[in-house]
Amino acid sequence: MKKLTTRSFKIIAVLLALILFIQMPAAYAASLSELKKERSQLEAEKKMLNKSLEQKTNEIQTNQNRQQKIISQLEQIGAKINAKNQEIEVVELDIEIANEEISILEDEIKELQDKIKKRDELLRERARAIQSSGTVSYLDVLLGANSFVDFIDRFSAVSTLMDADRQIMREQKEDQEKLEVQKVELLKKKESLEANKAKLQKLMASLKEQKREKNQLVAELEKEEAKLRAQKTSLKEEYDDKVELSKEVEEKFLKEQARLAEIARQKALEAKRNKKKNNSNVSSSGNLPTVAAGTWTRPAAGRFTSGFGSRDIGPIGSKNHLGIDIANSIGTPVVAAADGVVSYAGTMNGYGNVVMVTHSIEGQIFTTTYAHLSGFNSSVGDVVSKGQQIARLGNTGNSTGPHLHFEIHVGEWNGSRSNAVNPLRYISL
Incomplete structure (x- = not known):
């Protein structure tokens, strides 16, 4: 009986926190x-x-x-x-x-x-x-x-x-x-x-x-x-x-x-x-990407153009590319790669317009980054689901053509991006 009471108390506390969040997202x-x-x-x-x-x-x-x-x-x-x-x-x-x-x-x-x-x-x-x-x-x-x-x-x-x-x-x-x-x-x-x-x-x-x-x-x-x-x-x-x-x-x-x-x-x-069990592989209308089964899905439809890691940038040498690039036309929908909460939406140095989403997956915190956007239709504090549109693909910041630059960080996003990992470890293109 005591164990049941404690569990009930925890559930009530979580529900109260969610209610407060929904009431005061701004x-x-x-x-x-x-x-x-x-x-x-x-x-x-x-x-x-x-x-x-x-x-x-x-x-x-x-x-x-x-x-x-x-x-x-x-x-x-x-x-x-x-x-x-x-x-x-x-x-x-x-x-x-x-x-x-x-x-x-x-x-x-x-x-x-x-x-x-x-x-x-x-x-x-x-x-x-x-x-x-x-x-x-x-x-x-x-x-x-x-x-x-x-x-x-x-x-x-x-x-x-x-x-x-x-x-x-x-x-x-x-x-x-x-x-x-x-x-x-x-x-x-x-x-x-x-x-x-x-x-x-x-x-x-x-x-x-x-x-x-x-x-x-x-x-x-x-x-x-x-x-x-x-x-x-x-x-x-x-x-x-x-x-x-x-x-x-x-x-x-x-x-x-x-x-x-x-x-x-x-x-x-x-x-x-x-979620319904039969919703594991549903295609969205328009130019939305196919929502994959499991925890993660690809963030945008389009052509994969650049991978994670070192890449040649001409006569000046090479640089470390901490994400992947998906090319498509400006305005292509960009969706959340997993369930989470929008933790940043704005401009940031070479990223141009960028949205960040914080996820909690099996006790581990992840942060996804969606950069070079033409615009976004989400705000900080918004609760988003996997496959839900949060922005539009663009060509802002240090970009050489319309594409989405996508990153996954294990933990919270930090300025040095030292915890970036290869997104292909979690999503399939």
């Missing part, structure tokens, strides 16, 4: 469609933020490279400044030595000047002595000798005086010339050292100015780097927020898909119970 469709749109928008925003993060990372790296280059230049300038400081110290030492030599020379000059002064006084004294004796000359002195011996003495004395006078005048001239030469040489040397020092000091000032400018540039780059890092942190926080939000949306999306899949499973069971 709300469910809007929910799934909005979640899909929000998910796509979040992915686009994450991609843009990630691109901005990469750009900021590159800008920070460029900034750091510039800083490193300038710091290297600063090190070179610092080495030059140290070298010039040493050169200036050597020149200053040479100037100090030159100043000491000039000081010594000035003392020597003073001594020479005293000697010259004394000689000048001696010569003047001699001149006065000659003037005081009238016109007496050395010849008068010699002629005034009283004897030959006296003459010899007088001649020797006169010669000595004359030699002394000549020596005095010669030394006077040499000392004066020596004085002038030494003064000129030292002054030139001092001027050269001072000029070299001035040149070094000017170069030193230039190097210090370069160092100041480089330091200022490093400070500006460090400020810019801090700004870039703050921007990167802000972008990273925004990106992390988008990731969290994306996870929430994805979770809601998967739950909604699972809910629709469960509804599809329940409707498929209901449809199976309501």
